[in-house]
Amino acid sequence: MTVSSGDLVFDTQVLGRRPGTEKTYARTLDAPADLGLDVLGVPEGSPIELELRLEAVMDGVLATGTASAHVVGECVRCLERVEDDLDVDFQELYVYDDPGEDELALEGDLLDLEPVLRDAVVLALPQNPLCDPDCPGLCPECGARLADDPDHTHGEAIDPRWAALTHLTEHNEE
Ligand SMILES: [Zn+2]
Ligand SMILES: [Zn+2]
DSSP: OOOOOSTTEEEGGGGTTOTTOEEEEEEEEEOOTTEEOSSEEEOTTOEEEEEEEEEEOSSEEEEEEEEEEEEEEEOTTTOOEEEEEEEEEEEEEEESSOOOTTOEEOBTTEEEOHHHHHHHHHHHSOSSOOSSTTOOOBOTTTOOBTTTSTTOOOSSSSOHHHHHHHHHHHHHTO
């Protein structure tokens, strides 16, 4: 595993591996690409407010913090734009040596916060974002957004005579 350079990598050398030593950070950083879900996420390059405390413990460095970001996506029922503010808390131990299966490790003195931030954001996002909990979705006939036009109706879907004509036309083209 290699650590990428960037805003989400922190050098823990200042902590000197002395348990109880800590350092806090407050910074605004640009969101990395693909942060979130397909239907809803943090747009690449948009600001993330990060507050982070790194604390040296016996086995490694404990990262505790909060990230705030603006998320943008679309309603899964009507495709209307959905926006929200997201605040996520996280806490993760980065061990110095020999990470277990579900553990993260420092790379030398460097701590890459990106996987923790990604997990926290994805977990906090709704899988099926809605513009409104009662969004009625789209009209199955014409695709109109029913929230904008709840009472609209259609006559007979396809007049049977036109259906017959359509069939003839298709036949002639063969
Ligand atoms: Zn909707
Ligand atoms: Zn319709």
